[in-house]
Amino acid sequence: MISERILEIKNLNVSFKTYAGIVKAVRGVDFYLDKGETLAIVGESGCGKTVTSKAIMGLLPSSQTIIDRENSEVNFKGTNLLQLSESQMVKVRGREISMIFQDPMTSLNPTMKIGKQIAESIIIHENVSASEAQSRALRMLELVKMPNAKERLNQYPHEFSGGMRQRVMIAIALACNPNILIADEPTTALDVTIQAQIMDLIDDLKKELDTGVILITHDLGVVASVADRIQVMYAGKIVEKGTKDEIFYSPKHPYTFALLKSVPKLHVHEKEKLYSLAGTPPDLINPPIGCPFAARCKYGMKICRVKYPMTTTFGENHESYCWLHHEKADASDVPELLLQRGELNG
Amino acid sequence: MDIINDNIDVSEDEVVLTDDMFERVGTEGLSSEKLNKPSITYWADVWRRFKENKLAIVGLILLVAVIVTLYLGPTISGKDYQYMDSSVKNLKPNSEYWFGTDDMGRDIFTRVCVGGRISILIGLLCTLVMFVIGALLGVIAGLKGGWVDNLIMRVCEFIGNLPYLIIVIILTLVMGRSIFSLVFAMSITSWVGTTRMVRGQVLQIKENDYIEAAVALGADMNRIIFKHLLPNVLGIIMVDVTMSVPGFIFGEAFLSYIGIGVRPPEVSWGSLASAGQLRLMFYPHELFFPCLMIVITTLSFHLIGDGLSDALDPKLRE
Amino acid sequence: MDNNGVLVQVNNLKKYYKAGRNATVKAVDDISFNIHRGETLGLVGESGCGKTTCGKTILGLYGATDGEVLYDGINIHKLSSKEKKEFRKRAQIIFQDPYSSLNPRMTVEDIIGEGIDIHHLYKGKERKDKIFELLDTVGLNKEHASRFPHEFSGGQRQRIGIARALAIEPEFIVCDEPISALDVSIQAQVVNLLMELQKKKNLTYLFIAHDLSMVKYISDRVGVMYLGHIAELAESEELYRNPLHPYTKALLSSIPIPDPKEERKKKRIPIEGEIPSPINPPPGCKFESRCKVAKEICKKQMPELLEVENGHFVACHLIHK
Numbered sequence: 001m002i003s004e005r006i007l008e009i010k011n012l013n014v015s016f017k018t019y020a021g022i023v024k025a026v027r028g029v030d031f032y033l034d035k036g037e038t039l040a041i042v043g044e045s046g047c048g049k050t051v052t053s054k055a056i057m058g059l060l061p062s063s064q065t066i067i068d069r070e071n072s073e074v075n076f077k078g079t080n081l082l083q084l085s086e087s088q089m090v091k092v093r094g095r096e097i098s099m100i101f102q103d104p105m106t107s108l109n110p111t112m113k114i115g116k117q118i119a120e121s122i123i124i125h126e127n128v129s130a131s132e133a134q135s136r137a138l139r140m141l142e143l144v145k146m147p148n149a150k151e152r153l154n155q156y157p158h159e160f161s162g163g164m165r166q167r168v169m170i171a172i173a174l175a176c177n178p179n180i181l182i183a184d185e186p187t188t189a190l191d192v193t194i195q196a197q198i199m200d201l202i203d204d205l206k207k208e209l210d211t212g213v214i215l216i217t218h219d220l221g222v223v224a225s226v227a228d229r230i231q232v233m234y235a236g237k238i239v240e241k242g243t244k245d246e247i248f249y250s251p252k253h254p255y256t257f258a259l260l261k262s263v264p265k266l267h268v269h270e271k272e273k274l275y276s277l278a279g280t281p282p283d284l285i286n287p288p289i290g291c292p293f294a295a296r297c298k299y300g301m302k303i304c305r306v307k308y309p310m311t312t313t314f315g316e317n318h319e320s321y322c323w324l325h326h327e328k329a330d331a332s333d334v335p336e337l338l339l340q341r342g343e344l345n346g
Numbered sequence: 347m348d349i350i351n352d353n354i355d356v357s358e359d360e361v362v363l364t365d366d367m368f369e370r371v372g373t374e375g376l377s378s379e380k381l382n383k384p385s386i387t388y389w390a391d392v393w394r395r396f397k398e399n400k401l402a403i404v405g406l407i408l409l410v411a412v413i414v415t416l417y418l419g420p421t422i423s424g425k426d427y428q429y430m431d432s433s434v435k436n437l438k439p440n441s442e443y444w445f446g447t448d449d450m451g452r453d454i455f456t457r458v459c460v461g462g463r464i465s466i467l468i469g470l471l472c473t474l475v476m477f478v479i480g481a482l483l484g485v486i487a488g489l490k491g492g493w494v495d496n497l498i499m500r501v502c503e504f505i506g507n508l509p510y511l512i513i514v515i516i517l518t519l520v521m522g523r524s525i526f527s528l529v530f531a532m533s534i535t536s537w538v539g540t541t542r543m544v545r546g547q548v549l550q551i552k553e554n555d556y557i558e559a560a561v562a563l564g565a566d567m568n569r570i571i572f573k574h575l576l577p578n579v580l581g582i583i584m585v586d587v588t589m590s591v592p593g594f595i596f597g598e599a600f601l602s603y604i605g606i607g608v609r610p611p612e613v614s615w616g617s618l619a620s621a622g623q624l625r626l627m628f629y630p631h632e633l634f635f636p637c638l639m640i641v642i643t644t645l646s647f648h649l650i651g652d653g654l655s656d657a658l659d660p661k662l663r664e
Numbered sequence: 665m666d667n668n669g670v671l672v673q674v675n676n677l678k679k680y681y682k683a684g685r686n687a688t689v690k691a692v693d694d695i696s697f698n699i700h701r702g703e704t705l706g707l708v709g710e711s712g713c714g715k716t717t718c719g720k721t722i723l724g725l726y727g728a729t730d731g732e733v734l735y736d737g738i739n740i741h742k743l744s745s746k747e748k749k750e751f752r753k754r755a756q757i758i759f760q761d762p763y764s765s766l767n768p769r770m771t772v773e774d775i776i777g778e779g780i781d782i783h784h785l786y787k788g789k790e791r792k793d794k795i796f797e798l799l800d801t802v803g804l805n806k807e808h809a810s811r812f813p814h815e816f817s818g819g820q821r822q823r824i825g826i827a828r829a830l831a832i833e834p835e836f837i838v839c840d841e842p843i844s845a846l847d848v849s850i851q852a853q854v855v856n857l858l859m860e861l862q863k864k865k866n867l868t869y870l871f872i873a874h875d876l877s878m879v880k881y882i883s884d885r886v887g888v889m890y891l892g893h894i895a896e897l898a899e900s901e902e903l904y905r906n907p908l909h910p911y912t913k914a915l916l917s918s919i920p921i922p923d924p925k926e927e928r929k930k931k932r933i934p935i936e937g938e939i940p941s942p943i944n945p946p947p948g949c950k951f952e953s954r955c956k957v958a959k960e961i962c963k964k965q966m967p968e969l970l971e972v973e974n975g976h977f978v979a980c981h982l983i984h985k
Contacts, residue, residue, distance in 0.1 A: 191939065277849040387812065
C-alpha cells in the first residue's frame with residue numbers, strides 16, 4: 001500500500017507575546033503525516049506539542065501569536081494552510097482536519113442536544129438536508145459504539161459521563177470523514193478502563209475510515225499501543241523521531257532515555273530507584289543557546305551549551321539531534337539500556 | 347560558567363568543532379532549580395500592575411490632590427469657614443475668594459474644604475463599619491455553613507429589603523442629627539452586599555487544599571481565619587471598599603440635600619449643595635463647586651477601584 | 665502500644681454523605697484493613713471508588729459515619745480537641761493539586777513552618793535552621809524560603825508540600841495522589857524522594873493513586889477499591905501476577921504498558937460500560953453490572969473481603985467457593 005503524504009510541516013516557528021516578554025513556544029519543527037498512520041507527539045508540559053497542533057488548525061489567538069508565515073509551511077495535501085485566510089480555514093476545520101481535546105466537558109455546548117451538535121458539524125460543511133444530517137449523526141453515534149444511540153441523540157451533555165462525552169466528541173470530529181484527526185490528550189482526564197476503550201475506538205475508526213491521526217500525549221503507555229511513529233519534543237524543538245519500535249527499543253537521545261526510564265513498568269519487578277531528571281524545562285522567553293536539554297543532561301559537553309546539535313539519521317525514519325552522535329564525542333558510557341528491556345522481563 | 351569562555355563572543359553558526367568542545371561537563375554550573383525572575387510579593391505585583399493602568403494612576407493623583415486641598419486649602423487661603431462678611435455677599439469666584447462667596451458673605455472655597463473633610467470622613471467611617479460587619483459575618487457564614495450560614499443569609503435578606511430612606515429618617519429623628527447618627531443610620535443596612543460577597547469568596551477559598559492542609563497540621567479556627575482566609579479575601583474586599591466610599595459620600599450629600607444631613611454650623615458638600623441649589627438661577631457658582639468636588643472625588647475612587655480590580659484579577663496576569 | 669507492628673487499624677469504616685432528599689452517597693462502605701509500621705500500603709481505584717475519602721477519614725479530617733479507625737490503638741474519632749492536636753503531629757497528609765495546596769499569600773518559609781508554629785516546636789534561629797534543613801531534604805535551597813508559591817513549578821510545589829508535612833516529624837503520611845498532576849519525569853523525582861525519606865525516617869505511607877504502575881512500584885501491599893469497597897488486597901507483586909477479582913483482572917489488562925512488545929502480547933480483558941454512580945448503589949456486589957462472570961448471588965449479596973491465600977484478600981463470591 002503506497003502511503004500518501006497528507007501533511008508536511010516545515011520549519012514551524014510559533015511565539016507568543018506576554019507581559020514578561022516573547023515566549024518562543026515552537027522553534028523550528030519539521031515533520032510529516034501519511035494517510036492512515038498514527039503519529040504520536042510526546043513531551044511534557046511546555047514542550048510545545050499542543051501549540052504545534054493548534055498552529056496546524058489555525059486556532060491560536062491572532063493578537064498574541066507570532067507565526068513566521070514567510071519561512072514556515074504547513075502543507076496539507078499541497079496547500080499551505082498558513083497562507084489561508086480565516087474564512088478559508090473554516091472550510092478546512094472539521095471537514096479536512098478535526099481536533100478533539102482533553103476536556104470534553106468544555107468542548108460541548110451544554111444547552112444543545114447531542115444529536116444536533118453532531119448534525120451541525122455536518123451541515124456546516126456539506127450541503128445536506130437537516131434530516132439527512134440527523135440520520136448521519138445517528139450513524140456516527142453507532143460508529144462510536146454508543147449504547148442506545150437513538151435515545152442518546154436527544155440528550156444533553158450533562159447526561160453523559162466523561163467517557164461517553166469523549167465518544168460524542170469523536171463522533172463530531174469524524175462526522176465529515178476528515179483526512180486528519182488531531183487528538184490532544186484525549187484520555188488524560190479519563191479513568192484507565194475508559195481510556196482503554198477510547199483508545200481502542202480511535203484505533204478501530206482510524207483503520208475503518210483510513211484517517212491519519214496525530215496523537216498528542218505525555219503517556220508512553222498509550223503511545224506504545226497505538227502509535228506507528230513517535231516524535232519527542234522538548235522546549236519547543238523535536239529532539240528525536242522514529243518508528244515506535246525504534247523509539248522504545250533503541251532511543252538515541254538522552255531525553256528519550258530519561259522519559260522511558262522514569263516510568264515504572266507494570267510487568268517488571270524492579271525495586272531500584274526510578275531514573276529521574278533533576279530540574280525543570282528551560283524558560284522559553286530566553287531559550288538557552290545550544291541544546292535546550294543541556295542543563296539537565298548528565299552527558300552534557302561544552303559544545304552542547306554553545307551550538308544546537310546537528311541531525312543524525314539512524315534509519316529511514318529515525319532521526320536524533322544530539323552531540324553524542326558526533327564522531328568526536330565519547331559515547332562509551334551511554335547505556336543502550338532499552339535494548340536490554342526485553343531481557344529484563346523475568 | 348567559565349566553561350564556554352572560548353566561544354562566548356562567537357555566534358552559533360561560527361562555532362568551531364574542536365576536540366575539547368566535546369569534553370564532558372554534565373550539568374555543572376547550570377542550575378535548573380534556579381528561579382530566574384526576582385522575587386516579588388503579591389502586593390508588590392499588584393502595585394506594579396496598578397501602576398501600568400494610566401487611568402488608575404490618574405484617579406490616585408486626583409484623590410491625593412483633593413485630600414491635600416481639603417486639608418491645606420484653608421491654611422493657604424487664610425479664611426475661616428464660618429466668618430461672615432456681609433460686604434462681600436454672593437461674589438463670583440475671584441482672586442481673593444477662589445470659589446466666590448455665599449449669601450452670608452462666607453468664603454465658599456474654605457467651606458468646601460471643611461465640608462469636604464466631613465463628607466469624606468463620613469464616607470470612610472460608613473465604609474469601615476460596613477467592612478467590619480460585612481467581613482466578619484461573611485467569614486462566619488462561609489466557614490460555618492449549616493444553620494449559621496442560613497441564619498445570616500436570612501438576616502441579610504430581611505435587612506436588605508428594608509426601605510433605606512425610611513430607616514435613615516426614623517433613626518435621625520430618634521437619634522438627632524449628629525455625625526454619629528448619620529454614620530449609624532447609613533451603615534446599618536449597608537453591610538449586606540459585603541457579607542454576601544465575602545461569603546462567596548470564602549466558599550471559593552474553602553475549596554483550596556491549603557485550608558485542609560492547615561487543619562491537618564492542627565490549626566485552630568482563629569488561625570485559619572486570620573492567616574489563611576482573610577489575606578486571600580482582602581483583595582476583593584479592597585475593591586468593594588474603594589467603590590463604596592463614594593456611595594456613602596453621595597448618600598450623605600443626598601441626605602443633607604433633603605435636609606436631614608449634618609446640622610449647621612457644620613458643613614458638608616451635601617449641605618453646601620443644598621444651600622447653593624436655592625440660588626442656582628442667580629449664583630450658580632454656589633452649587634457648582636460642591637458638586638464639582640463630589641464628582642471629582644467619586645470619579646477618583648471609581649478609577650482607583652477599577653484599577654485595583656484589574657490589578658488583582660489573577661486571569662489578567664501574564 | 666505495638667500491636668504486631670500494626671500502626672493503623674481500619675475496622676468496618678463507613679462514610680456516607682447526604683446528596684439531596686433520598687440520595688445517600690456511600691463513599692466508603694464497610695472497609696477494613698491494617699497498615700503496618702514502616703510499610704507503604706497502596707490504594708488504587710478509579711473515580712468514585714472512595715480512596716481519597718478513605719484516606720482523609722483515616723486522618724480524622726472527616727468524621728466516620730460508622731466503624732472505627734484505630735491509630736496505634738487509639739480511636740481517632742473519639743479524641744478531645746487537645747488530643748487531636750497531638751495526634752496531628754503523628755499523622756500528616758500530602759495533597760494532589762500543587763496549585764491549590766499552598767497559600768499564595770504566604771512565603772515558603774511560613775508555609776513549611778506552619779506546623780512548627782502551631783505546635784510551638786522551635787523559635788527564632790532554630791526554626792529557620794530547621795526550615796532550611798527541610799528545604800535541603802526535599803532538594804530545594806535556602807534562597808527559596810523567602811519566595812512565594814507562584815514562583816515555583818508544580819514539582820517544586822509538591823516538594824514544598826512534602827517539606828511542610830515533614831516539619832512536625834510525623835510517623836505516618838497519607839499521600840493523596842501526590843503525583844497525578846505532575847509531568848512524567850517530575851513524577852519520578854517526587855516518588856524517589858518519598859521512598860528515600862521513608863527509609864531515612866522510617867515512615868509509614870498510605871499511597872493513594874489511580875496509576876497502578878506507580879502504585880505497584882512504590883507499595884509493599886496494594887488494595888484495589890471499587891465504589892466504596894475493597895475488591896482485593898495483596899502484596900504488590902502478587903496482585904500483579906495473580907489477580908483474582910474480575911475487576912482487578914480487567915483493570916490490569918487496561919493499563920497501557922510503555923513497551924510495544926508487551927502491549928502486543930497482552931490480552932485485553934474488555935470491560936464494558938461505565939462506573940455506576942455511588943449514589944444509592946445496588947445491594948449486591950458493586951461490580952456485578954460490568955462483570956462478565958457474575959452469577960445470581962452476586963446481584964443479591966455483597967461478598968466479604970476474605971483471605972484466600974496467605975496475605976491475599978478478595979471480595980468475590982466466585983473465588984470464595
